[in-house]
Amino acid sequence: MSSDPVGLHRVITPSGVLPQAAEKLDARPEIWPDEVRIAVERLNLDAASYRQLAEAYGGDGTAIRRAVLDIVEARGKMQNPVTGSGGMLVGVVDEVGPESPLGVAPGDRVATLVSLTLTPLRITDGLENWDGRGKQVPAHGHAILFARSIVAKLPDDLEPELSLAVMDVCGAPALTARVVRQYVDKGIKPVVSVIGGAGKSGSLSLAAARHAGAARTIGIVPVRHESERLAAAALADTVALADARDPVALAAAVEQAGGPADITVVCVDVPGCEHGAVLSTATGGTVIFFSMATSFSAAALGAEGLAADVTMLVGNGYVPGHAEYAIELLRTEAGVRELFESRLAED
Template sequence: MSIDLYGLSRVVGEKGVLPQRAKQLDPSLPCRESELLIDVESLNIDAASFKQIKGEVGGDAKRIGERIQEIVRERGKMQNPVTGSGGMLIGRVKELGARHPARELLKVGDRIATLVSLTLTPLVIEEVKAVHADIDRVDIRGHAILFASGIYAKLPTDMPDTLALAALDVCGAPALVARHVRPGMTVAVLGAGKSGALCLAQARRNLESRGKLLALDVSQGALDLLSGIGLCDVALKVDATQGVDVMETVSKATDGQLCDLVVNCASVGNTEMATILSVKDGGTAIFFSMATSFTAAALGAEGVGKDVTMVVGNGYVPGHAALTLDLLRTEPQLLQLFGTRYI
């Protein structure tokens, strides 16, 4: 008998629906033969989701924790009903099902980070221990279930958990940038958060000192940090919800040429046109932001007659965890930046 590779048996009341699309999952015990059971320590909520929840409840840490608990209790997983996004977790392996493919790679007690979204991960929160609003993290007591198809990374021993979690949460972003950036290109990264910083570091590596690298953000302080460690050639303070203004700023910075590639890592909505308008005809836009609207991007590009290839950032790229951790290990100033922000 084939194993339940994708966790279809955990979907409540919707036959044939995959867990990510399901309205509700069954997170109950016991662990099944194709599953991995995790004692959860921390949830790293994705930036767009945490921002929305924080705004909804007024920024109070206790209320943020209660709202997250409420969502998980209702849905059996952490999937923000407004943004549709989740995040990822770290914890310790508690049990390996008899037919889980990681039986030869993991043992009970190993500490791991899941590299699949919380939107498809059965989860129970028994207690919210702490809310770290500055880094979008929630420490909890509870359990989660990883399906046979679920990817993960063993937590490294040479850096703090919180730092590794912050980087692994967005490790698909720099890995996809590595595929698309070539020497001589003009590249812009919109958003100076953790994914933006990693994308800039990888783009700089790929450019090999040939090309131009722009960082765009609404926060001058964040831009100053990136500039200070040499992660960009040009730092532009912009409001990404103002598409035409951003285009004009980028055009001026590139002598009217615009960009070969723009990577959107913004954690707010309505930034699609800033991205599209900043790309030259024939260029590429990569959307990593969970606040992106496909409709706004597709119809927006059509509406302005922009010939742009649009890529939806996939959180999974083969080797993405190793690539991201290598960036931190080999870029001391990037590691210091992450250490300052996320420890």
């Protein structure tokens, strides 16, 4: 069997689907000519997936670790069967096929910029160095990248854990900046509201909106200590407290903070925020969903039920140059870096 640039040759079941939709992948270490094998150092589970596992097992780290191992063993990849999401990883390039177009060499320390849901993965250490109580997972094993995969070399001036945390969400600020610039190019300086503004993707999105020319940025957080943290970071013009699952309260908070928003960016890892995002967005505005907890049927039907004329975008995690852009925001925005480092310390 010949290899395929998107990894069809690694799909075991069911046949005919892409690796992300597969129930099981072939994670054997031998590579095809256009593949790359990575020696895994650390996984970064996406927020929605880790939250679901933590809630399902009552925060029992041993049970969470066992669940992750069972998923990887059964599926040949890390894809939470409940959320459908996975995360990403960092590691060292182990072997490069002679036909690989990815531009990496053995010994390069890299971050994969494609989801673990489509990356063949095998864990060999039983995750013995992970207590199950954080999204970043020290691990040994290997992963396989295809010809159409995306990978970035880790910068020398940042700790690998920090680089991984940034690259895990680097699609959010890049797309936010692109949408803001589209408004600015039309002569509109938009009001941008970021739901979950004190989080990783949220803080980067606030910084990106400001850099791209937003007239006003609003950071939405659910609790007081998050409000204080975001205010100290000085990334939003206004910080507002609201439960994003309460549409009326969220819309009122955004209105009081200077809204409604022309652009709303959803960066929270809990379900049920779709209607609030739509309701707090101005007629003709744009909602960008950057959460794996989003129900897109709820978003579409909710907008219809509200007679809301808004454009809804699904952040797919890839915009050309997104990793470099996010890393540059981390380097140049002290507030972003402070938030990221504090989150890592908590994890």
